[in-house]
Amino acid sequence: MSLLRQPLLMVSRSRRVKELVSTLPVSAGVVRSYVPGETTESAVAVAGDLVADGRWVTLDFLGEDTTDLEQAEATVAAYVELLRELAARGLGHRAEVSVKLSSVGQALPDSATGSGHKVALENARTICRAARNAGTTVTLDMEDHTTTDSTLAILRELRQDFPETGAVLQAALHRTEADCRALAYEGSRVRLCKGAYLEPEHVAFQSRLDVDKSYVRCLKVLLAGQGYPMIATHDPRMIEIAGAVAGRHGRHRGSYEFQMLYGVRPVEQQRLAAAGETVRVYIPYGTEWYGYLMRRLAERPANLSFFLKSLISKK
Numbered sequence: 001m002s003l004l005r006q007p008l009l010m011v012s013r014s015r016r017v018k019e020l021v022s023t024l025p026v027s028a029g030v031v032r033s034y035v036p037g038e039t040t041e042s043a044v045a046v047a048g049d050l051v052a053d054g055r056w057v058t059l060d061f062l063g064e065d066t067t068d069l070e071q072a073e074a075t076v077a078a079y080v081e082l083l084r085e086l087a088a089r090g091l092g093h094r095a096e097v098s099v100k101l102s103s104v105g106q107a108l109p110d111s112a113t114g115s116g117h118k119v120a121l122e123n124a125r126t127i128c129r130a131a132r133n134a135g136t137t138v139t140l141d142m143e144d145h146t147t148t149d150s151t152l153a154i155l156r157e158l159r160q161d162f163p164e165t166g167a168v169l170q171a172a173l174h175r176t177e178a179d180c181r182a183l184a185y186e187g188s189r190v191r192l193c194k195g196a197y198l199e200p201e202h203v204a205f206q207s208r209l210d211v212d213k214s215y216v217r218c219l220k221v222l223l224a225g226q227g228y229p230m231i232a233t234h235d236p237r238m239i240e241i242a243g244a245v246a247g248r249h250g251r252h253r254g255s256y257e258f259q260m261l262y263g264v265r266p267v268e269q270q271r272l273a274a275a276g277e278t279v280r281v282y283i284p285y286g287t288e289w290y291g292y293l294m295r296r297l298a299e300r301p302a303n304l305s306f307f308l309k310s311l312i313s314k315k
């Protein structure tokens, strides 16, 4: 891993750093390069442009670790509004949504609600219902390892009524190859990513090489299985290996997809789409962009000087 990744992820947990960074306007170059806007309208407009350009999209209303019930409910309302807008603009066939369960109740203290897990399940159910009405699907983002069991349990419950609900697995975790085996069944949509969180040694691979090796093992399991793999990476080697393994298993284009983040390797996104691959772009939007931005900076410390300049000039 980059020498700066760990310190950056650690510093990002400081409340003072958060207060300082959050004073940046969303229009600041470095924020805007990863987060195209704050409103439903701006997100739907970007989604429309990408779809018109031949890509698919998944939209994320930013927010995480919500410890306030009303805020969790406001997030659900934002997703319902977004899904209504996507349907109204005829984008439901190519636009889905990604949801962090900690933004809809998973992180609520049990003392306040009975069970954060249950609140998140019911809220996610409401979003799944709205997605189905809009002709589309939901994928449950995966957060740090302390939430994996709860998130996969909620996934299992949701899939009883909404089997189209997508899961995310992180190659960085030791458990993930086994989770891939368990989820590689027919109709199961699984996004495989490397993992964006700072994780301890007892649960996660620590070196880039070990994470990459795990990613390839997981790719092989998913592509050999009966499910629908969603290959979320910008890494040229992983993309090449995924294409080769898909070919070896006789997978036709459209029986899996590539996914990348808004603002990252857009030329590669276009190249893959032009070659006939399904390419879905993850579009985050909203005012709660701090955690998302810090994870992106940790992945790409080369952006750091650019970011510090934005912070000083507040543009």
Ligand SMILES: Cc1cc2nc3c(=O)[nH]c(=O)nc-3n(C[C@H](O)[C@H](O)[C@H](O)COP(=O)(O)OP(=O)(O)OC[C@H]3O[C@@H](n4cnc5c(N)ncnc54)[C@H](O)[C@@H]3O)c2cc1C
Binding pocket: 140, 141, 142, 143, 168, 170, 193, 194, 195, 196, 197, 232, 233, 234, 235, 236, 259, 260, 261, 264, 265, 281, 282, 295, 296, 297, 299, 300
């Ligand atoms: C669609 C999608 C959804 C995701 N969902 C989750 C999730 O639910 N949970 C989770 O933990 N993680 C998620 N991630 C993040 C993921 O885990 C990685 O942290 C991130 O994708 C970087 O890993 P990489 O595979 O691109 O490989 P890396 O080895 O990190 O990067 C490969 C190359 O991609 C480019 N690149 C990578 N990141 C950036 C960046 N931030 N800015 C500019 N260039 C960059 C660089 O050229 C880099 O050399 C998601 C990623 C994608 C694409």
